[in-house]
Amino acid sequence: MYQKYYREFLQATAAAADAPYPSLHMACHSHHFWPDVTREAQLQYWRDAAEHADSKWDLIFGSKIPDWQRAVAQTLKLPDPERIAIAPNTHELVYRLISAFDPARPLRILTTDGEFYSFARQLQRLEEETNVEITRIHQQPFDSLAERFEQELHRGDYQLAYASQVFFGSAVVFPRLLQIAANKPERTEFVIDGYHGFFALPTDLSAVADKVFYTAGSYKYLGAGEGLCFMSMPKNCRLRPRNTGWFAELAELENRADRVGYADNWLRFAGATMDYSALYRGLAVMQQFAGDGVTVDKIHQYVQAAQQRFLNTMDNAAHPLLKRDNLVYHDLHSGHGHFFTFDCTTAEQSAQLQEELRQRGVLCDRRQRLLRLGFAIYHGEHEDYRQVFG
Known part of the structure; x- marks a missing residue:
């Protein structure tokens, strides 16, 4: 639906996947992919x-x-x-x-x-x-x-x-x-x-x-x-x-x-x-x-749907760290940003999990003991995020 705007970045990521390089970019809140029009600009x-x-x-x-x-x-x-x-x-x-x-x-x-x-x-x-x-x-x-x-x-x-x-x-x-x-x-x-x-x-x-x-x-x-x-x-x-x-x-x-x-x-x-x-x-x-009618409301709705799919997948995965108990306070209905933060107890566990995710093709970022996973409109419309949980 929206991936058409990001072909250059998505193709570059796919081409570098054998490097190895993560194929699922979940650091959108840190370094967001650029739409193709930025190249011509x-x-x-x-x-x-x-x-x-x-x-x-x-x-x-x-x-x-x-x-x-x-x-x-x-x-x-x-x-x-x-x-x-x-x-x-x-x-x-x-x-x-x-x-x-x-x-x-x-x-x-x-x-x-x-x-x-x-x-x-x-x-x-x-x-x-x-x-x-x-x-x-x-x-x-x-x-x-x-x-x-x-x-x-x-x-x-x-x-x-x-x-x-x-x-x-x-x-x-x-x-x-x-x-x-x-x-x-x-x-x-x-x-x-x-x-x-x-x-x-x-x-x-x-x-x-x-x-x-x-x-x-x-x-x-x-x-x-x-x-x-x-x-x-x-x-x-x-x-x-x-x-x-x-x-x-x-x-x-x-x-x-x-x-x-x-x-x-x-x-x-x-x-x-x-x-x-x-x-x-x-x-x-x-x-x-603006010309294509891509509004902030539509972007937010798309990301909220992706976040809900992630939560549903997570609840069925039984991951030792990526679970509700470690998810920092959130409320998708009353107001929440476009990433999730997990408290991994220690900085060592956070770093280890980040590396494990990278090995599975998932790029994310961390702040000491906190690991952050972001969502964007360049994620697939039906992405189920099973790749995150192994």
């Missing part, structure tokens, strides 16, 4: 550079970036595409946001203990500063996470709150996150890390568009490869990032003032020169899927 970027030379910036800023912003806005139900900033990675965007806070004043950040490495590491470094205070809410138990996080958000004097829409380690969806953001204190800037939600879970940000910064990118479920991330920003944002690049001055090049100015659009968080081939790839996928 990559070449088109080269052709445009050759044809337009220096004037390619007129094409990129006048056409390609606005087209990408509109596609993202439509996907997430955001009202203003011009408030979607882009950068090579989300870390650059988030750190640019953090840099807007006055270093001479206390900075209190509320987050969880389940955020991705780049943000978690950055917080650890910031925590070494005497004016920075970090409060981390435990993810588990997940059933009470929303209540505990919201209570602390309103209790403390936080300048910044940061939480994942879908936790990278477990695929658990943060309960009621959008409602919490909608009712946040006025004093608090709120960031949602949507990388494991974007183009996987149907997401409507219309009610919180002017309340939150939402970050995500093309490397995961869009399948457009690395190098293209974005961050939506609230209306009337007046933050002045200290980490600022020359792109942020594009609106002021002809009328420079003594004071550093910021545009009232995405350029406020713009950085500097980047490789825009990723923009071409991401836009090509968005445009093809």
Whole structure:
């Protein structure tokens, strides 16, 4: 049904199977296969550079970036595409946001203990500063996470709150996150890390568009490869990032003032020169899927059906590690990401199981004792996943 979009990657995988190389790619949440249109998009970027030379910036800023912003806005139900900033990675965007806070004043950040490495590491470094205070809410138990996080958000004097829409380690969806953001204190800037939600879970940000910064990118479920991330920003944002690049001055090049100015659009968080081939790839996928009616809702329904087939197969397999007892809290009906996480008790058992799966032609990934198995629309429509269980 959807494998037709991924022939190049699927054929390359099959051709390399005798290497040996896994024939069932279940690391989709880590490195997603790229649709075929990304190959032509990559070449088109080269052709445009050759044809337009220096004037390619007129094409990129006048056409390609606005087209990408509109596609993202439509996907997430955001009202203003011009408030979607882009950068090579989300870390650059988030750190640019953090840099807007006055270093001479206390900075209190509320987050969880389940955020991705780049943000978690950055917080650890910031925590070494005497004016920075970090409060981390435990993810588990997940059933009470929303209540505990919201209570602390309103209790403390936080300048910044940061939480994942879908936790990278477990695929658990943060309960009621959008409602919490909608009712946040006025004093608090709120960031949602949507990388494991974007183009996987149907997401409507219309009610919180002017309340939150939402970050995500093309490397995961869009399948457009690395190098293209974005961050939506609230209306009337007046933050002045200290980490600022020359792109942020594009609106002021002809009328420079003594004071550093910021545009009232995405350029406020713009950085500097980047490789825009990723923009071409991401836009090509968005445009093809939109033209063919491949929506996030349809993608999610397809993956949910695959996940249910996996669970049914697993229940009949009696595998010593891949079983319900080891499956981290999940709820396919109320909200779950596009991978399953199994707690293998020890890192050694997780590593051993990963190697056993590779020998059976299944590629997956792990985080210490946690082994992750992902699902994508390039899996066969009737894949029963018996290959996973031996």
